[in-house]
Amino acid sequence: MILTGPPGAGKGSQAPKIVNKLTIPQLSTGDMLRAAVANKTEVGMKAKAAMDSGALVSDDIVIGIISDRIREIDCGWGFILDGFPRNVAQTKALDGMLAKNGEKVNSVVSLEIPDEKLEDRICGRWIHKPSGRSFHATYEPSMPKSLKAKPKGTKADSTNMFDDETGEPLVQRSDDTPTALKNRLEKFHSETVPVLTHYEPLGIVSHVDASGSKSAVWAQIDPAIGNKAV
Numbered sequence: 096m097i098l099t100g101p102p103g104a105g106k107g108s109q110a111p112k113i114v115n116k117l118t119i120p121q122l123s124t125g126d127m128l129r130a131a132v133a134n135k136t137e138v139g140m141k142a143k144a145a146m147d148s149g150a151l152v153s154d155d156i157v158i159g160i161i162s163d164r165i166r167e168i169d170c171g172w173g174f175i176l177d178g179f180p181r182n183v184a185q186t187k188a189l190d191g192m193l194a195k196n197g198e199k200v201n202s203v204v205s206l207e208i209p210d211e212k213l214e215d216r217i218c219g220r221w222i223h224k225p226s227g228r229s230f231h232a233t234y235e236p237s238m239p240k241s242l243k244a245k246p247k248g249t250k251a252d253s254t255n256m257f258d259d260e261t262g263e264p265l266v267q268r269s270d271d272t273p274t275a276l277k278n279r280l281e282k283f284h285s286e287t288v289p290v291l292t293h294y295e296p297l298g299i300v301s302h303v304d305a306s307g308s309k310s311a312v313w314a315q316i317d318p319a320i321g322n323k324a325v
């Protein structure tokens with residue numbers, strides 16, 4: 096199954112619910128690349144500059160990462176791709192990899208939201224790295240308790256942004272800036288939207304309005320995914 100949508104559409108928030116329902120793993124190329132950058136691996140060194148500017152990392156790198164990962168035992172019953180494929184070349188490579196084992200993409204969930212709504216979501220986003228939990232600097236329902244406890248209007252910074260469950264520090268992604276977001280959105284429209292066009296004729300694409308609350312978005316995804324991925 097493929098989970099797609101622009102940055103800030105809520106892929107990271109919804110993926111754990113899909114994992115829970117279908118009991119198959121989520122494979123996020125963005126998370127894998129960030130781990131490679133943090134560990135200063137060869138792949139990480141090659142990917143860092145492209146990621147920081149909001150450009151795409153080379154197809155060879157991401158296709159290699161995914162093709163290795165899907166051979167692992169936990170992917171044997173299916174998997175959720177988050178952030179991959181990002182263009183038509185990756186889509187064809189994915190179809191080819193799956194076809195070798197008589198498999199195919201069964202379901203594509205497309206989270207859809209106007210670009211104007213994304214800058215606030217992305218540029219106010221703070222993340223708890225170990226769990227992937229995501230918080231927001233100004234949007235009350237997603238504000239961490241540590242900032243809510245401060246006087247109203249206090250600006251978020253590293254002294255007041257902590258994870259609700261563990262109390263550990265939250266961080267901002269280096270590409271969650273207005274400039275990088277502009278590049279990421281341009282790439283999304285020019286390169287990633289054609290992935291949907293590729294799968295549309297197969298009748299497996301579910302279009303989800305992602306502009307509402309987390310629960311309103313889940314209420315659309317839940318019936319759409321059924322047990323298609325397993």
Ligand code: AMP
Binds near residue numbers: 147
């Ligand atoms: P994400 O966490 O999915 O927003 O990904 C963060 C960054 O990692 C992107 O802006 C790209 O630079 C890179 N990246 C993630 N997945 C891919 C992919 N499938 N192809 C190329 N670059 C990717």
